[in-house]
Amino acid sequence: MEFKISKDFxxxxxxxxxxxxxxxxxxxxHDIHTAxxxxxxDELDSGEASYIFHILDSERTAEILLELDExxxxxxxxxxxxxxxxxxxDEMSTDDAADIIAELPADMKEEVIQELTDDEHAKDIVxxxxxxxxxxxxxxxxxxxxxxxxxxxxxCVREMRxxxxxxxxxxxxxxxxxxxKLKGRLSLKDLLVTSTKTPISEVYIKKVDFVKVTTPDVEVxxxxxxYDLEAIPVVDExxxxxGRITIDDIVDVIKDEADKDYQLAAGISxxxxxxxxxxxxxxxxxxxxxLALFGGFITVKVLxxxxxxxxxxxxxxxxxxxxxxxxxxVGVQSSAIIVxxxxxxxxxxxxxxxxxKEVMLTLFNGSILAAILILGSHFLLDETYILGLTVGVSLIxxxxxxxxxxxxxxxxxxxxxxxxxxxxGPFITTSNDICGILIYFSIAKMILGF
Numbered sequence: 001m002e003f004k005i006s007k008d009f010x011x012x013x014x015x016x017x018x019x020x021x022x023x024x025x026x027x028x029x030h031d032i033h034t035a036x037x038x039x040x041x042d043e044l045d046s047g048e049a050s051y052i053f054h055i056l057d058s059e060r061t062a063e064i065l066l067e068l069d070e071x072x073x074x075x076x077x078x079x080x081x082x083x084x085x086x087x088x089x090d091e092m093s094t095d096d097a098a099d100i101i102a103e104l105p106a107d108m109k110e111e112v113i114q115e116l117t118d119d120e121h122a123k124d125i126v127x128x129x130x131x132x133x134x135x136x137x138x139x140x141x142x143x144x145x146x147x148x149x150x151x152x153x154x155x156c157v158r159e160m161r162x163x164x165x166x167x168x169x170x171x172x173x174x175x176x177x178x179x180x181k182l183k184g185r186l187s188l189k190d191l192l193v194t195s196t197k198t199p200i201s202e203v204y205i206k207k208v209d210f211v212k213v214t215t216p217d218v219e220v221x222x223x224x225x226x227y228d229l230e231a232i233p234v235v236d237e238x239x240x241x242x243g244r245i246t247i248d249d250i251v252d253v254i255k256d257e258a259d260k261d262y263q264l265a266a267g268i269s270x271x272x273x274x275x276x277x278x279x280x281x282x283x284x285x286x287x288x289x290x291l292a293l294f295g296g297f298i299t300v301k302v303l304x305x306x307x308x309x310x311x312x313x314x315x316x317x318x319x320x321x322x323x324x325x326x327x328x329x330v331g332v333q334s335s336a337i338i339v340x341x342x343x344x345x346x347x348x349x350x351x352x353x354x355x356x357k358e359v360m361l362t363l364f365n366g367s368i369l370a371a372i373l374i375l376g377s378h379f380l381l382d383e384t385y386i387l388g389l390t391v392g393v394s395l396i397x398x399x400x401x402x403x404x405x406x407x408x409x410x411x412x413x414x415x416x417x418x419x420x421x422x423x424x425g426p427f428i429t430t431s432n433d434i435c436g437i438l439i440y441f442s443i444a445k446m447i448l449g450f
Contacts, residue, residue: 005038015053015363019371020146026055034060046075059383062091065100069218074103082108086115093168093248094121095141098128128243129151136220140234143167147200150182154196157184169233174241175204182233210235213242213375217253224250252284252333254390295430299324299437303380306441319377319391320437326369326395327402327436328429332356334406335428339420342410355407362403364394390447394440400441402432 016025029037029052036054038418041049041064053061053076065073065088067140077085077100088426089097089112101109115121124142131137147156156173164170173186194203210233211220222231224247234243302322370392377388406428410420 003032004045005036005040010040013052014048015041015208017048019440022055029056034063035067037348038064038072041076042069042072046072046079050076050079058087059091062088066092066096070103073100077104083115085112086117088437089125090117090121093143094124094128095139095243096123097121098138098203099133101125101129102133123294127365131213132230134217135213136211136215136245137218137243139220139249139300140242140243141246141249144174144233144241144244145170145172146176146241147186149175149199149201149204152196153191153194153200153202153203154200156191156200157196169246171246172233172244174233174244175200176241180240182208182210182235182239185233197402202373209244210231212237220245220251221250221257225254290431291427295434298434302434302437302441306445313387313444313448315387316390316441320440322373322399323394323435323436323440324393327398327432330362330399331402331406331428331432333418334362334403335410336406338407338410340413342420355404358407359400360405361398363396366399369394369399386447390438390444393447394443395437397437398432398439400436405435 001213008405013028015021015352016028029040032040035053039058041052043054049072053064056062056064065076068076080088080369085108089100092100101112113122113126116125128137128140128142133139143166145160145167147159151159160173173188173191174182175184175186178185182246184204185208186200186204190203209223211223213234213236219231223229224245229247231244233241234245236242372383372393374388374392377391378385409428409431415418
């Protein structure tokens with residue numbers, strides 16, 4: 001059951017801290033999960049959070065560090081010496097330790113690494129730091145279980161027992177040759193039912209999914225999601241096994257990518273959080289707001305061109321928000337489906353066939369909406385059928401154009417290496433507003449003859 005953090009519980013912790021009741025606080029937090037303790041510390045001020053951090057053992061505080069948000073973790077790390085930070089890193093897997101070191105100031109990184117007591121652990125961490133954080137190399141951990149294809153089952157079991165001591169969870173057993181090149185994987189079931197003298201080369205599975213150290217993290221996430229993998233091995237440029245990526249790291253990648261796409265769709269161009277400074281939030285939001293403003297200027301200019309129409313047929317003006325809103329809604333719907341398909345790699349077939357399908361769909365939907373609009377404008381708004389027909393034809397045309405823009409633009413952006421999530425935000429809405437108004441009054445001019 002999920003632990004619920006109440007105001008009374010936080011108040012009790014604050015009281016224990018203020019009265020320096022260390023043992024009672026330890027007892028209170030003893031059975032609470034480290035993720036919940038991190039959430040509690042996020043609710044406290046930096047001094048109180050540091051107090052909790054210092055009274056707990058390093059095995060738990062290492063886990064808590066990983067659960068804290070970046071701002072709280074930064075405050076905690078500032079109060080620790082390089083040696084104290086190194087003690088925490090000694091309790092972490094190499095990938096988590098590398099992530100923590102990457103967040104430290106440049107002048108402190110080297111000091112912390114020098115304080116690490118396990119030379120092999122330090123070497124692995126330094127090796128991970130040379131990879132870009134958005135690649136498989138930046139995601140992977142060095143801890144894994146591997147066996148040589150020339151060993152027999154008995155030797156493998158003996159070696160696996162030794163290696164497994166440094167691995168928190170054994171997802172797979174990887175098979176390598178004498179040059180450490182990945183050859184396949186070993187089934188634990190096959191290992192248990194096979195004679196101890198049998199060579200591993202006779203029982204291991206040669207087909208194994210893997211990624212290279214340079215593979216982008218989103219591509220790693222796609223592969224693991226597609227093949228339902230809990231872990232995937234990572235090889236270097238020569239095909240040598242250098243690490244593995246587990247599902248918990250991929251969940252973080254998927255979440256971060258979803259957050260980024262959601263912000264792009266909302267017109268936020270940088271990765272920001274609600275607690276960031278006003279300047280950072282402004283820098284993230286302002287560019288697309290400026291774009292929307294210039295789009296509004298163009299819309300006003302288009303309306304100015306058709307000023308005579310609004311003088312002769314003022315009722316046209318009242319349907320302008322409807323046309324613009326429908327264009328924006330349809331464009332966002334179409335682009336959202338395409339962006340989702342691109343993200344999941346499910347977009348297949350020719351672009352032409354997809355556009356034809358989108359046109360047929362929007363013609364069908366547009367015809368139904370236009371019929372409702374014509375009848376509604378006549379019976380509810382007491383407008384003439386000719387005006388309803390004008391708005392109805394405009395609505396169908398605008399919807400078709402908006403859907404084509406919403407379909408084509410994300411695919412085009414993706415081909416040029418630009419995140420297609422941009423196409424679900426103000427870019428699509430603004431362009432469809434302009435096109436919608438222009439099409440609406442152009443059709444009205446043809447039908448009504450002004």
